Amino acid sequence: MVEIRRIFTQVEDIHHEFGPLAATPQRRGVIAAVLSNPFAGRYEPDILPMMDALQPVGIDMAQRLQRAMGVGVERIESYGKGAIIGAAGELEHGALWHVPGGYAMRELLGWKGDRDAYAQGRGGADAAAAAKGQPGNALAIVPSTKKVGPPGAALDVPLTHINAAYVRSHFDAIEVRVPGAPLPDELVFILAMSTGARVHARVGGLKAADIAQWNGLR
Amino acid sequence: MPAAIRKLIVQVDETRIEMGKAIDPPTRRALAMAVIANPCAGRYVENLDELIAIGEELGGLLGDKCVQALGIAPGKAQSYGKAAIVGEAGELEHAAAILHPKLGAPLRKAVEKGAALVPSAKKHGGLGTAIDVPLGHKDAAFVRSHFDAMEARVPDAPRANEIVVAVVVTDSGRPLPRVGGLQAHEAKGEDGLR
Numbered sequence: 214m215v216e217i218r219r220i221f222t223q224v225e226d227i228h229h230e231f232g233p234l235a236a237t238p239q240r241r242g243v244i245a246a247v248l249s250n251p252f253a254g255r256y257e258p259d260i261l262p263m264m265d266a267l268q269p270v271g272i273d274m275a276q277r278l279q280r281a282m283g284v285g286v287e288r289i290e291s292y293g294k295g296a297i298i299g300a301a302g303e304l305e306h307g308a309l310w311h312v313p314g315g316y317a318m319r320e321l322l323g324w325k326g327d328r329d330a331y332a333q334g335r336g337g338a339d340a341a342a343a344a345k346g347q348p349g350n351a352l353a354i355v356p357s358t359k360k361v362g363p364p365g366a367a368l369d370v371p372l373t374h375i376n377a378a379y380v381r382s383h384f385d386a387i388e389v390r391v392p393g394a395p396l397p398d399e400l401v402f403i404l405a406m407s408t409g410a411r412v413h414a415r416v417g418g419l420k421a422a423d424i425a426q427w428n429g430l431r
Numbered sequence: 432m433p434a435a436i437r438k439l440i441v442q443v444d445e446t447r448i449e450m451g452k453a454i455d456p457p458t459r460r461a462l463a464m465a466v467i468a469n470p471c472a473g474r475y476v477e478n479l480d481e482l483i484a485i486g487e488e489l490g491g492l493l494g495d496k497c498v499q500a501l502g503i504a505p506g507k508a509q510s511y512g513k514a515a516i517v518g519e520a521g522e523l524e525h526a527a528a529i530l531h532p533k534l535g536a537p538l539r540k541a542v543e544k545g546a547a548l549v550p551s552a553k554k555h556g557g558l559g560t561a562i563d564v565p566l567g568h569k570d571a572a573f574v575r576s577h578f579d580a581m582e583a584r585v586p587d588a589p590r591a592n593e594i595v596v597a598v599v600v601t602d603s604g605r606p607l608p609r610v611g612g613l614q615a616h617e618a619k620g621e622d623g624l625r
Contacts, residue, residue, distance in 0.1 A: 218448040220457075224500075225440040238439075249448075281443070281500070367586070391444075392561075392582040 214266045218399065219247035220274075221391045222281045232413040241407040242282040243370070244274050245391050253301040253398035264309045264332070267402070271310075271317030274404050279321060286322050288408045290421065291383040292351075294318070295370040295403040296359040299395035307359035310402045315355040318404055322375055323350030352429040353378040364393050370405045374421060379431050381418025382410035434485045435468040437593070440585060441500045449606035458603035460581050462564070463496035465489055465596045472520040472592040482528035489596050490534035494541030497600035507602055508542035509615070510577040512566040513549050514597045516556040518589035526553035529596055539569075542600055546623040547572040556595075559586050564599045570620030575612025576604035 222245075226238040248270075252260055279286060294314045296307030316328045325348060356371040356378075367390040374380035387405050395401045410421070419431060442462045446454055467489075470481050490513075498505055513534060515526035530551050539545030550565035550572075561584040568574035583597040604615065613625055 216448060218446065220445040220447070221442065222500075223440060223442040225438055227438050228436055230437070365582075388586040390584070 214251050214263055215270055216249040217246050217270070218249060219391070219394060220277070221245040221247070222278065224281050227412045230412050235412050239407060239409050239412050240282055240284065241387050241405070242278050243387060243389050243403060243405045244278040244281065245389060245401050245403045246270060246274055247391060247394040248400045248402065250299060250302045250306055250398050250400045252303070252306055253299065256303070260306065260309060264312055267309060267313035268317070270402070271313035274314070274402070275317040275321045278404055278406060282406065284408060289322055289375065289406045290409050291372040291374050291385065291407045292318050292355050293370045293372040293387070293405045294355050294357045295368045295389065297366050297368050297395055297401040298359070298361045299397045299399040300361065300363060301397035302361065302400065304359060304361055306400060311357065314402060314404055318355060318406065319351035324352070325349035347427045351375045352427060354429060362395065364396060365390060368403065370403055372405060372407050376427070376429070377419065377421070377424040377431050378429060379419045380421050380424065381416060382414035382420065385411055432470065432481060434465065434488050436465050437468070438466040438585065438588065439496070440464045441496050443500050444581065446606045452607060454606045458601070458606045459501055460599060460601040461497035461500040462581055462583055462597060462599045463493040463500070464583055464585060465493060466585055466588040467594050467596060469518060469521045469525060469592050469594045471522070471525055472518065479524065479528035482525055483532045486529035487533035487537060489529065490598070491537030491541060493596065493598035494538040494600060497598060498541055501600065501602050503602050505541060506543040508569060508600050509603055510566045510568050510579065510601045511538065511542060511545065511549055512551065512564040512581070512599045513538070514552040514562045514564040514583060516554055516560050516562050516589055516595040518591045518593045519555065519557060520591040521594060523553060523555060525594060529594065538598060542569055544570055544620070546570045546620050548623060556589060558588060558590070559584060560589070562597065564597050566599055566601060568615060568618065570623070571613065571618035571625050572623060573613045573625050574604070574615050574618050575610060576608035576615060579605050
């Protein structure tokens with residue numbers, strides 16, 4: 214069911230954006246897997262088996278991305294994910310990536326929740342544990358975008374802080390584009406991570422240092 | 432003056448299946464790009480030595496980044512190429528100054544040998560302009576299986592006063608080469624051509 218045709222990785226260092234030179238450049242990384250879409254060209258009512266089949270793909274991609282970025286998990290401060298569905302597919306096929314992609318990254322970064330419960334739409338253990346302090350890492354939802362697109366379509370993948378979605382300095386997005394993919398019967402599944410805030414972040418709001426509720430939001 | 436680098440981007444494109452056929456080992460192409468300030472933007476500058484020096488610096492930096500990203504010994508590199516996109520306040524000749532006089536020697540050091548010409552492309556562009564970096568076998572330009580290109584593009588560059596400089600290094604040719612011509616194993620790699 215899962216056939217990976219290409220793997221595309223990108224790592225970028227941002228030294229400045231016409232302001233002061235960053236002491237440590239912001240490093241942003243992206244990994245995109247190009248898969249054949251087993252549901253292309255027809256309406257398939259039951260697509261959930263693919264979600265299970267994608268679990269090891271997510272874990273492998275998260276690990277590969279961290280390796281490509283060449284930093285420890287403690288340096289990863291924000292994340293995002295996305296999917297581009299080839300023209301013979303359906304937007305819903307891209308939604309198969311939410312659980313395998315998101316939880317693979319969260320677990321890599323230290324999340325302690327129950328992936329199966331979340332996959333079934335249950336969960337919330339984080340909030341109870343939060344009363345006692347930080348219950349782990351990667352508490353925040355992984356933001357995402359998806360679209361149906363032609364080969365070389367660009368997708369802006371949103372990035373937010375891994376522990377508190379409202380941390381304003383970490384709201385960002387990275388444009389991802391795999392030349393030549395997706396072909397009509399392909400899917401592009403994407404993970405993105407960054408080591409920090411926008412390079413010249415200065416519009417106030419919740420700071421990462423002030424996260425206190427440990428509920429994934431603030 | 433060393434290059435004023437705003438961004439450094441490294442990509443690896445690995446193909447495992449092409450037209451339903453498994454590619455084992457996968458073909459891999461690495462692209463490294465630097466977004467730099469153009470010290471000659473906005474006016475006519477007769478002497479382009481500053482850009483020539485930047486080209487020499489970037490040939491080594493970007494070549495090494497590609498080889499590192501592929502995780503190979505330098506001698507395992509098989510093909511290469513280079514390109515530059517000059518922002519709107521620059522001159523096409525600025526790309527030539529970076530690419531042609533001195534970028535090649537340190538790039539060849541990064542990939543070991545490199546008897547062949549490094550194929551190149553250049554153009555004027557704005558934010559997100561794409562350039563297809565031509566690729567050829569590093570020791571024998573006529574090796575047909577390694578004629579290829581890789582698209583390079585930075586969404587927020589080049590600004591008018593910037594230049595995007597790109598280098599590609601591969602450890603392989605096209606995924607399913609079958610149009611004949613000189614084969615890599617037949618190449619002598621001495622004159623850079625065959």
